[in-house]
Amino acid sequence: MSSYPLLNAFLTILWFFLWVLWFMLLFKVVFDIFRDDRLSGWAKAGWMVFVCVLPFVGVFVYLVARGRGMGERDLRHAQAQERAFRSYVQEAAAGGPAPGMSRADELTKLAGLHDHGDITDAEYEAAKAKVLVS
Structure with a gap:
């Protein structure tokens, strides 16, 4: 028989989850501090x-003083990420160059595909013309 009662196990689990919740809140506040562009470096x-220095007091004062703006900053950040993702998808779907690739890189890649027989002469010429135009 165990000498660790069920209520003690429940309290241990409760304290563990409160501890995890505390660290999640602490990291959320720290990320919000660094994400806010309106705050100066000082x-x-x-x-x-x-x-x-005073983590419990510091986090709770931050939440009272700046908590309302945290959601707005999160929303702006999520919208900016969504715009960047959509822009990337539209560029990729339009056949634009991959990020970090120059025209020479694109032409080298096309020549390699043509040499291996992966694309036909007509496809190679059409893709080459598209790369040279953009």
Whole structure:
């Protein structure tokens, strides 16, 4: 028989999840401090010192003072990521060059595909003309 009662196991699990919740909140606040473009470097440093030296008080004061804007900043960040993703997908679907590839790289890749017989002469000429036009 175990000497660790069920209630103690429940309390241990509760404390563990509260501890995980605390760290999630702490990291959320730290990421929000660094994500906010309207804060100056000194203000970011001040908030970080406050959050690191007095973590419980610092996090709760931050939530009271700047908590309303956290959701707005998260929304703006998510919208910017969505716009960037959509732009990338549209560029890729349009057949634009891959990020970091020059025209010479694209032509080299096309020549390799043509030499291996993966594309026909007509496809090679059409793709080459498309690369040279863009």
